[in-house]
Amino acid sequence: MVVLRAGMCPGLDEDLVRDLRAADVKTVEDLVSCNLEELAQRCSVSYKALFAVRRVLLAQHSAFPVSGADLYEELLSSTAILSTGNPSLDKLLDSGLYTGEITELSGGPGSGKSQVCFGVAVHVSQQLKQNVIYVDTTGGFTASRLLQMLQTETSDKEEQMAALQRIRVFRVFDVFSLLDCLFGLCSDGLQQASVGGGSVKAVIVDSVSAVVAPLLGGKHNEGMSLMSQVAGVLRTMAKDFNVAALVTNYVTRSSSGELQPGLGVSWSHIPRTRILLERLEEGTTAASSAAATADVSRSSLRSATLIKSSRQPCLIREEFDLQWWSRSKDQKTSGLKRKREEDSDS
Amino acid sequence: MQRAVSTFPLSSGVKLKLLSAGFRFAGDLQHVSPPKLSHEAGLSQQEALEALQVVTGGGAVASFTAMELLQMEAESRNIVTFSSQLDSALGGGVPVGKTTEICGTPGIGKTQLCLQLAVDVQVPPCFGGIEGHVIFVDTEGSFVLQRVIDIAAAAVTHCSLLAEDDEQRGAMATFTVETILSNIFLVRCHDYVELLAELHLLPDFLSDHPRTRLLVIDSVARPFRGFDDLSQRTRLLQGLAQQLVTLATRHDLAVVITNQMTTRVRGSQSQLVPALGESWGHASTIRLLLQWSGSRRLATVVKSPRHMDATVQYQISTDGFRDADQSDER
Amino acid sequence: MSESGAQVLARTEARRCLTDIEPRLFPGNGGPDHGEVVEVCGPERTGKTELLYHLLCRCVLPKSAGGLEVDVMFVDTDYSLDMFRLVSIIDSRLTRALSPSAGSDEEVLRSCLSRLLVVHCSSSSQLLLTLHFLENSFSSRPGLALLLIDSISAFYWLDRCEGGASFSKQEEKLSKCSELLGRLLRDYRITVFATCHAIRRIHSGLSSSSFSSSDSDRPYLCRSWQHLVTHRLLCSRQASTAGGSKEQRMRQIFTVHCSSSTGTKAHRISSFHVTDGGVDFT
Numbered sequence: 001m002v003v004l005r006a007g008m009c010p011g012l013d014e015d016l017v018r019d020l021r022a023a024d025v026k027t028v029e030d031l032v033s034c035n036l037e038e039l040a041q042r043c044s045v046s047y048k049a050l051f052a053v054r055r056v057l058l059a060q061h062s063a064f065p066v067s068g069a070d071l072y073e074e075l076l077s078s079t080a081i082l083s084t085g086n087p088s089l090d091k092l093l094d095s096g097l098y099t100g101e102i103t104e105l106s107g108g109p110g111s112g113k114s115q116v117c118f119g120v121a122v123h124v125s126q127q128l129k130q131n132v133i134y135v136d137t138t139g140g141f142t143a144s145r146l147l148q149m150l151q152t153e154t155s156d157k158e159e160q161m162a163a164l165q166r167i168r169v170f171r172v173f174d175v176f177s178l179l180d181c182l183f184g185l186c187s188d189g190l191q192q193a194s195v196g197g198g199s200v201k202a203v204i205v206d207s208v209s210a211v212v213a214p215l216l217g218g219k220h221n222e223g224m225s226l227m228s229q230v231a232g233v234l235r236t237m238a239k240d241f242n243v244a245a246l247v248t249n250y251v252t253r254s255s256s257g258e259l260q261p262g263l264g265v266s267w268s269h270i271p272r273t274r275i276l277l278e279r280l281e282e283g284t285t286a287a288s289s290a291a292a293t294a295d296v297s298r299s300s301l302r303s304a305t306l307i308k309s310s311r312q313p314c315l316i317r318e319e320f321d322l323q324w325w326s327r328s329k330d331q332k333t334s335g336l337k338r339k340r341e342e343d344s345d346s
Numbered sequence: 347m348q349r350a351v352s353t354f355p356l357s358s359g360v361k362l363k364l365l366s367a368g369f370r371f372a373g374d375l376q377h378v379s380p381p382k383l384s385h386e387a388g389l390s391q392q393e394a395l396e397a398l399q400v401v402t403g404g405g406a407v408a409s410f411t412a413m414e415l416l417q418m419e420a421e422s423r424n425i426v427t428f429s430s431q432l433d434s435a436l437g438g439g440v441p442v443g444k445t446t447e448i449c450g451t452p453g454i455g456k457t458q459l460c461l462q463l464a465v466d467v468q469v470p471p472c473f474g475g476i477e478g479h480v481i482f483v484d485t486e487g488s489f490v491l492q493r494v495i496d497i498a499a500a501a502v503t504h505c506s507l508l509a510e511d512d513e514q515r516g517a518m519a520t521f522t523v524e525t526i527l528s529n530i531f532l533v534r535c536h537d538y539v540e541l542l543a544e545l546h547l548l549p550d551f552l553s554d555h556p557r558t559r560l561l562v563i564d565s566v567a568r569p570f571r572g573f574d575d576l577s578q579r580t581r582l583l584q585g586l587a588q589q590l591v592t593l594a595t596r597h598d599l600a601v602v603i604t605n606q607m608t609t610r611v612r613g614s615q616s617q618l619v620p621a622l623g624e625s626w627g628h629a630s631t632i633r634l635l636l637q638w639s640g641s642r643r644l645a646t647v648v649k650s651p652r653h654m655d656a657t658v659q660y661q662i663s664t665d666g667f668r669d670a671d672q673s674d675e676r
Numbered sequence: 677m678s679e680s681g682a683q684v685l686a687r688t689e690a691r692r693c694l695t696d697i698e699p700r701l702f703p704g705n706g707g708p709d710h711g712e713v714v715e716v717c718g719p720e721r722t723g724k725t726e727l728l729y730h731l732l733c734r735c736v737l738p739k740s741a742g743g744l745e746v747d748v749m750f751v752d753t754d755y756s757l758d759m760f761r762l763v764s765i766i767d768s769r770l771t772r773a774l775s776p777s778a779g780s781d782e783e784v785l786r787s788c789l790s791r792l793l794v795v796h797c798s799s800s801s802q803l804l805l806t807l808h809f810l811e812n813s814f815s816s817r818p819g820l821a822l823l824l825i826d827s828i829s830a831f832y833w834l835d836r837c838e839g840g841a842s843f844s845k846q847e848e849k850l851s852k853c854s855e856l857l858g859r860l861l862r863d864y865r866i867t868v869f870a871t872c873h874a875i876r877r878i879h880s881g882l883s884s885s886s887f888s889s890s891d892s893d894r895p896y897l898c899r900s901w902q903h904l905v906t907h908r909l910l911c912s913r914q915a916s917t918a919g920g921s922k923e924q925r926m927r928q929i930f931t932v933h934c935s936s937s938t939g940t941k942a943h944r945i946s947s948f949h950v951t952d953g954g955v956d957f958t
Contacts, residue, residue: 109627
């Protein structure tokens with residue numbers, strides 16, 4: 001509800017506000033929905049003046065319809081697709097991360113979510129020469145790992161430093177600081193992160209579940225409302241500033257034992273695209289010992305399953321190597337060639 | 347985009363009063379003075395003043411470029427474990443400013459490693475240590491004073507043998523078993539409420555003792571076992587995880603927690619996995635798994651932000667946590 | 677409020693009746709009539725959005741391509757409208773129906789898209805004010821026959837938190853929106869389709885995360901909204917059959933259970949799967 005205050009629009013002065021308050025009209029919604037003739041009589045104001053005020057306030061506070069054709073034109077010209085740097089992931093995402101949308105990566109511990117986020121940040125910063133905002137809520141951000149990945153892309157120290165300068169990291173560990181951070185970014189138009197003439201093209205939040213999950217459940221609704229607020233500001237940021245938002249989420253087991261992303265049903269319709277990452281179990285032969293110790297797989301292979309997408313059929317699965325982003329350029333091109341051959345064969 | 351009042355850390359009573367008085371957005375409170383707010387929303391003067399401070403304070407969040415973080419990481423320190431193989435697997439030792447979890451079955455050496463770290467963190471800088479103090483939170487009653495004395499004595503002997511120049515010899519004057527013991531602050535917690543309360547009070551303690559560099563919680567699993575309401579336990583643990591990360595980052599601490607193992611039955615197979623559920627696996631940045639392989643003790647780094655998984659062998663001797671004797675291997 | 681003659685005419689002139697919008701979904705003598713509201717609900721990943729796109733296309737496509745050529749107002753509350761997907765569906769339908777002629781495709785697409793009006797709302801009070809504002813659009817465009825709201829439940833948790841302890845305060849805003857919608861339906865005789873996402877109930881002790889069917893079709897929005905709804909389309913997903921070829925597994929079948937509370941209380945169950953060209957009924 002928007003409170004009526006003097007000076008909100010021409011014609012709305014202190015006296016009018018006082019008269020309206022006396023007539024129990026305190027907010028813009030009240031004014032817009034009540035009967036104007038009656039109100040004009042009760043407040044002894046001219047109907048015309050009241051009508052004009054109503055019209056201006058309504059225009060100020062409601063949203064405007066846009067023609068589908070114009071919207072489509074605008075999207076065509078402003079939407080960009082950011083490659084993640086890994087061709088298997090790009091294939092799943094239909095060429096990459098789309099700006100204006102939220103993409104979610106979920107996976108259990110050790111499934112590689114943070115590594116994928118690092119890889120994307122490095123690729124966007126180094127190859128696409130665009131700025132990246134990285135919001136770290138778990139303390140897992142390691143700049144030396146990013147440097148490792150950068151060193152395989154280019155051996156030029158200047159370029160490496162420049163790429164690192166383009167990544168801005170915020171470390172927030174609770175939901176209110178996260179909201180402070182996101183709203184702060186929105187209000188200054190992502191200026192503080194735009195360095196060296198580039199613009200921010202990717203916002204990565206690793207992970208959103210770490211700060212939201214402790215609030216859910218229990219008897220209070222505040223957690224759900226805060227989750228909606230986080231979702232709302234992320235979406236607005238993605239849409240208004242044309243960035244691709246990538247968030248990570250943890251996983252839970254459903255009653256039938258299969259993995260599903262966390263944060264529940266209410267979060268599930270917020271990301272446009274969702275991917276589930278899993279470790280690939282290397283044929284662990286049970287070896288018939290009753291209590292085999294926990295998996296100590298040395299493998300860096302992961303599988304990514306697409307579980308929600310508006311562009312691809314769901315449940316397609318790709319396997320990829322977490323070390324892709326650390327390979328040298330030659331290894332990458334030969335890997336790409338091999339992959340293309342595989343794809344054309346199948 | 348307008349920021350709603352409900353997204354600020356105000357008490358729910360204050361929030362409700364503000365909302366029912368029609369102040370929905372931060373922008374509504376921009377030009378309101380405290381007396382006016384207190385009158386319109388029915389708040390006390392103090393509440394109105396605090397609310398305005400929170401909402402219009404504009405909490406700017408500090409940010410760093412990856413470049414700056416790289417420099418900070420280069421300067422960050424590690425706590426050596428006195429097992430050189432484990433140190434190299436960890437990239438130098440247990441890092442300060444991050445959370446490390448040690449999982450293993452009973453008797454494998456988790457507490458021994460924690461005690462070793464409590465001594466190692468106090469090693470003077472000229473020997474490669476960081477000369478920090480320790481808070482040891484003991485929930486299992488596994489803190490045995492005699493053992494600490496043995497480990498401390500071995501560490502002092504080790505360092506005094508290494509001492510080559512005057513500086514090092516001078517440092518040895520303050521690095522004695524007595525000072526080591528006096529810099530370990532022991533807290534005993536019997537259930538999860540005490541544990542959470544203790545952690546809540548920790549920031550005040552840390553501002554009084556700025557030289558603290560290590561927080562050990564041995565173990566975090568014990569107070570949380572036998573919980574009836576699993577979803578409440580998960581929530582509490584997730585909140586705990588965020589608290590630990592905040593402590594590690596804001597106060598420059600190495601946070602080390604130990605966890606027990608539990609059996610997970612999947613179909614016809616059973617497996618030993620770390621306790622406290624799958625979502626707890628996200629809590630710490632580094633996860634160390636201690637296990638038996640025949641008669642050997644192995645330490646595996648299963649989760650780490652920079653290094654791939656690695657396994658090393660170690661042993662527990664009277665001196666403490668050490669590399670395994672090479673002669674034992676066949 | 678006095679109206680001009682043109683406004684009166686725009687209001688009372690019969691708008692295109694949408695009973696034949698999708699006969700395969702609705703039972704008996706067809707779909708929603710003037711002033712009726714269809715609620716599309718169900719858990720996530722059950723094809724609700726695809727169904728909405730299907731209905732949208734049916735409305736904006738020209739008659740020569742099998743459409744109804746009416747204007748549609750799309751109220752987007754959670755930024756879920758994917759224009760690219762919508763355009764690819766319209767495109768494939770156009771190429772299927774009309775003989776492919778290179779130049780005029782763009783024109784036809786443009787004219788289809790110009791029949792669609794999109795408006796974004798970020799809170800329930802903005803939704804209320806926007807609906808008031810849209811009254812102008814309704815009166816000035818007699819071709820506007822369909823109002824799509826995706827989704828009406830987007831602000832459920834925000835309202836519940838801001839309403840404090842009293843249930844009625846929590847539901848107040850949505851009630852006002854529903855009452856306003858009711859008036860618009862009566863005055864302008866439009867049809868409304870709205871999606872409603874399923875929520876997980878907060879029950880202490882209920883730790884299961886899977887969705888039982890009884891949970892998913894229990895309505896939870898305010899009473900004023902429930903009174904408006906005349907048809908409910910409950911979407912669900914058929915368990916994918918194990919085995920079978922890869923193509924078979926990809927063709928996920930979705931089921932829609934339609935129940936109407938007007939006239940004869942009829943039911944109908946239909947199923948569809950999603951292709952590149954949109955919804956394909958089986």
